[in-house]
Amino acid sequence: MSKPVIAVTMGDAAGIGPEIIVKALSRPEIYAICKPLVIGDSSVLERARRITGKDIAFHVVGSVGDGRFAPGFIDLLDLQLLPDPPAVGKLSKEAGNAAFRYIEKAVQLGLQGDIQAICTAPLNKAALHMGGHQYPGHTEILADLMNVQNYSMMLASPKLRVIHVTTHIGLLDAIRIINPERVYTVIRLAHEMLVRSGVAKPKISVCGINPHAGEGGLFGYGEEEEKIVPAVERAAGEGIDAVGPLPADTLFYRAARGDFDVVVAMYHDQGHGPIKVLGLEAGVNITVGLPVVRTSVDHGTAFDIAGRGIADETSLMEALKQAAALAPK
Structure with a gap:
């Protein structure tokens, strides 16, 4: 070859x-x-x-x-x-x-x-x-x-892959511009790239925006239901193995131990932090x-x-x- x-x-x-x-x-x-x-x-x-x-x-x-x-x-x-x-x-x-x-x-x-x-x-x-x-x-x-x-930007380490819905913008702007179409697009991009790289059926997990992924409306103003849930349902309806929104404070641990092939992060620091804790090198x-x-x-x-x-x-x-x-x- x-x-x-x-x-x-x-x-x-x-x-x-x-x-x-x-x-x-x-x-x-x-x-x-x-x-x-x-x-x-x-x-x-x-x-x-x-x-x-x-x-x-x-x-x-x-x-x-x-x-x-x-x-x-x-x-x-x-x-x-x-x-x-x-x-x-x-x-x-x-x-x-x-x-x-x-x-x-x-x-x-x-x-x-x-x-x-x-x-x-x-x-x-x-x-x-x-x-x-x-x-x-x-x-x-x-x-x-x-x-x-x-x-989209994907960060990969030996234990974890993270793809971002938004990256180099402020947090308030990121939350404002996140929408179902963009979240769906990033899920699809992650799925296609992983399939091309040899993962036949990628398991894709999607972060929430708020603590505990909003906990049924207890935190935030319904961002998960408005911005993320429709995208995950659309992707799943097309046969993509996507789940979420899930709480970010436990999701990266689960992905690093092998439960998922990639995490869809909503904003820069949500995704970058866990990867860099695992080692910049x-x-x-x-x-x-x-x-x-x-x-x-x-x-x-x-x-x-x-x-x-x-x-x-x-x-x-x-x-x-x-x-x-x-x-x-």
């Missing part, structure tokens, strides 16, 4: 992205499952190689077909946006703009069919905005560039609903440790493994 080509975007040049890329792609086991192609800048990756002390060569390519995709080499599509690397650990509009351009190039290659998946190193939102790109994050950039309206961010598979590390640019060579590459390796598993064969 042919291994998928995965575009690895370098992220913010001032953060730990370049370092974890060099570390992860120094591991021969990655090349057993995929063909990684870094989209970034050679000047920054050369610095990361020095910082990490890895004995690996860069192979600059002009197209995907030029890649060696072999242990001992990092194949690089060098966009030459940062001839002078920005200072590590510092906000930079140049780094913010470059991070966007790496994603833009990866999307172009994905929509052309030259690559089978995208795996993103972290960007810095403040730098991204300084660079002239007003997006909340990677997910929204990718959806916009691919002209997709129905998408094992978390993977998956954008569900795009025409090109996209995974990412589930951590930020870590400016506080950038340049020290101590950043953990585990999450990036997990993201590459997830991308390889989900990519079309």
